[in-house]
Amino acid sequence: MKQVKILLIFLAIPIFSFAQDFNVGEQTINYFDNSRNRQIKAEIWYPTFEIDSLLQRRTDLPFQLPPTIRDAKLIEESFPLIVISHGTGGNRFSLAWLAIELTKSGYIVVAPDHWGNTYDNKIPDYFVRYWDRPEDISFLLTTMLADESINSSIDKTKIGMMGFSLGGYTTLAIAGAQVDCELIKERAKTKEGKKEFTIPELGDLRKLIYEINCDEIPTTFKDDRFKVFVAMAPALGLGMPNEKHNIKEPVLIIGANNDKVAPIKSNALKYHRLIPKSKFTLLEGKTGHYIFLNKGNNELQKQAKIYYSDDKSVNRQLIHEQVTKEVLLFLKDNL
Numbered sequence: 001m002k003q004v005k006i007l008l009i010f011l012a013i014p015i016f017s018f019a020q021d022f023n024v025g026e027q028t029i030n031y032f033d034n035s036r037n038r039q040i041k042a043e044i045w046y047p048t049f050e051i052d053s054l055l056q057r058r059t060d061l062p063f064q065l066p067p068t069i070r071d072a073k074l075i076e077e078s079f080p081l082i083v084i085s086h087g088t089g090g091n092r093f094s095l096a097w098l099a100i101e102l103t104k105s106g107y108i109v110v111a112p113d114h115w116g117n118t119y120d121n122k123i124p125d126y127f128v129r130y131w132d133r134p135e136d137i138s139f140l141l142t143t144m145l146a147d148e149s150i151n152s153s154i155d156k157t158k159i160g161m162m163g164f165s166l167g168g169y170t171t172l173a174i175a176g177a178q179v180d181c182e183l184i185k186e187r188a189k190t191k192e193g194k195k196e197f198t199i200p201e202l203g204d205l206r207k208l209i210y211e212i213n214c215d216e217i218p219t220t221f222k223d224d225r226f227k228v229f230v231a232m233a234p235a236l237g238l239g240m241p242n243e244k245h246n247i248k249e250p251v252l253i254i255g256a257n258n259d260k261v262a263p264i265k266s267n268a269l270k271y272h273r274l275i276p277k278s279k280f281t282l283l284e285g286k287t288g289h290y291i292f293l294n295k296g297n298n299e300l301q302k303q304a305k306i307y308y309s310d311d312k313s314v315n316r317q318l319i320h321e322q323v324t325k326e327v328l329l330f331l332k333d334n335l
Contacts, residue, residue, distance in 0.1 A: 022047035023055060024103045025072030029110075029150075031143045038132070040140050042112040043092040045103040046153065047079060048072035061093055063294035066100050074150070080158035080335055081144075083137055083226075084111040087165030088127060088235070089201045090293070091118040095164055097294050101324045107331075108154060112140050117166075122201055128208045130179070130236060133170040134221035137161065141225060158335050160228040162327070164292045165262060168234025168253075172271055175229045176222040176247045179239030181214035187238040192266065196238060200306060228335045230327055232292045233259055237267035244274055250334035251278035254292075254323065258311070261289035281326055283319060286311035291319050 025048035031040040048069055055067035082102055086094040092111040099109040114133050116126025126132065141159065145151050163171035169179070187193045188209045198204045230252045253275075255268030262268070264282075272280040283291065288310065295316050296308030310316050 022075075022104055022106060023050055023052065023072070024048065024066070024068040024100050025050065025070075025074070026068040027071055029147075031140065033136075033139045036132075036135065036139075038136070039115050040112050040136055040143070041092065041115075042110050042140060043096070043099075044108065044110045044150070045096075045099045046072075046108045047075055047103055047106055049075055061096075062297050062300040063093070063096065064297055065096050065294060066104075068100065074153050076153075078153055078155040079106055079108045080160065080331070081141075081154045082107050082109045082160045082162060082331075083141065084109060085133060085137060085161075085163030085167030085170040086111065086114065086118075087163075087167050087233075087292075088117060088199060089119055089122065090164075090167075091120065094293055095162075097320050098162070098324060098327070101320075102328070102331075105328055108150075110140065110144065112136055124202050124205065125208060127199065127202060128197075128205050128212065130166065130169065131217045131221070133166065134173040134223075137170060137174055138221070138223045141223070156225075157227075159226050160230070160331065160335055161226045162230040162232070163234075164232045165235045165289065168231035168262075168268075169236040171229050171231045172234055172251070172275070173221040174223050174226055175249060175251055175275075176220065177240065177245050177271065177275065178220055179236055180241050181212060181217050181239070183241060184236070184239035185210055185212070185214075192263075193238060196235070196262065228331065230254070230330065231268075231271065232323075233262050233264075233289050234267055234271055235262040237262070237270040240270060240274055242274070244276055247275050247277065250330070251275055252281065252327070252330045253278055254281045254283065254326070256283045256287040256289055256291050258286045259289040279330070283323075286313050287319060288314075291316060292323070295320070 025046045050072045054069045057067045116123035188206045232254045255264040290307045301308045
């Protein structure tokens with residue numbers, strides 16, 4: 001109840017303002033993980049001092065996003081780095097609204113496509129290969145830190161991880177949370193499991209869950225280079241054994257009260273209970289799972305209502321503003 005009161009205060013009165021001195025540069029980067037024969041395509045947003053007249057809104061994406069400057073010049077100083085992991089069937093642009101706002105406040109933000117599990121590259125087997133995602137993140141960070149075109153701009157002591165839905169699981173896996181593959185198979189047989197493993201894009205994926213060879217999956221994906229974590233509507237909580245996780249790094253978990261895709265009781269709140277030092281924030285009212293996605297343009301809101309239309313009582317733009325404030329405060333205090 002305390003968390004709800006805090007959020008309602010945020011919604012009523014902005015109590016903290018962040019200096020937004022930077023324009024936002026944007027680039028697409030491509031890496032290839034030879035060890036896994038896997039492409040890692042990512043979008044990177046970074047602070048720039050290039051002039052306002054160069055700002056342009058993207059016309060190739062159906063979202064309402066702030067303008068950025070394509071291929072802008074990097075500022076010759078180092079900034080904290082935030083890596084963002086998208087949800088099932090999304091892509092590197094899914095949380096561009098948050099990436100851009102963080103960049104305005106002095107962060108470099110990078111978001112990869114998780115190959116085979118994206119909007120334009122749907123491979124059913126890869127929709128259940130949850131272990132690919134944290135491996136993507138660690139590979140991406142290693143490669144960026146070795147990339148002379150960007151590494152001097154990264155403050156290597158200040159690296160954070162964020163994600164939404166299955167990207168929320170990815171975030172917590174990087175923090176050290178461990179799901180049990182056999183437990184996932186067992187829970188997939190339940191009514192709750194059927195609901196969570198039936199997705200709009202591909203239907204019921206439980207047959208693929210049952211075919212997973214659990215012996216081939218690493219037991220941990222913890223990456224000590226990451227110092228702070230934000231998980232938004234995290235999924236795969238049904239695979240978490242009821243054992244406490246001694247995660248010492250700061251963790252913020254944000255849940256949506258009316259989440260019917262990854263219900264908070266078995267996901268966000270369960271992770272919070274099993275990560276004792278984590279902080280939990282509840283988005284009140286009829287906020288649903290997909291509130292964390294970009295605000296779609298009018299056509300997208302009509303064509304993809306499940307993802308881009310909210311209950312009439314919910315203002316997605318306002319929720320995004322409040323999540324941004326919450327996240328920036330958390331980063332300010334912990335990174």
